[in-house]
Amino acid sequence: MQVVSALHGGAASLTHFVRSPQWVLWAPMWLPQPSGVATALRSVPGLHDRVFQTLQWGSQILADVVTTPSWRRRAVQAYARLSLQLGVRDAALRARLTPDDEPLCKRQVVSGSYYRAVQSSNTRLETAAIEKVVPDGIVTVDGRLHRLDVIVLATGFRTHDYMRPMAITGRDGRTLDQE
Secondary structure (H helix, E strand, O other): OHHHHHHOOOOOOEEEEOOOOOOEEEOOOOOOOOOOHHHHHHHOOOHHHHHHHHHHHHHHHHHHHHHOOOHHHHHHHHHHHHHHHHHOOOHHHHHHOOOOOOOOOOOOEEEOOHHHHHOOOOEEEEOOOEEEEEOOEEEEOOOOEEEOOOOOOOOOOOOOOOOOOOOOEOHHHOEHHHO
């Protein structure tokens, strides 16, 4: 989703291959910092720490929404559905972008530009599975050749990969992988 949002404006055409759609929480991704904030953070003792503590508290609430059934969780799920409903005008496209699972069942995506990008006149959503990559582009399982100049692979999020390349060695030379 981040790739589509970043590239759609500069591409003559963009085909977005989607294995399974994800719920998107709409949120503005760029907000200007009000004038005077940097000065206040530098000059008011303890303000920077107070802002940090407030953000930490807020992030705990977000973690709780994902792990604990509550009215807050239901509110975020309703917001994800509303974001799709209001963000995608075309009912057929909205149906293709609607996940099979409930919001918050998978890693949550936050974007202020994805729905706008995927509806751009130069962007096409492709939900047919990819069969193979060929010199001219991608062939989907329905036999169609999608002619492409560039293929950007952004095939998913593997949460453990940032840790697993680490080699952690403990007592007696035993590695974490041996435990």
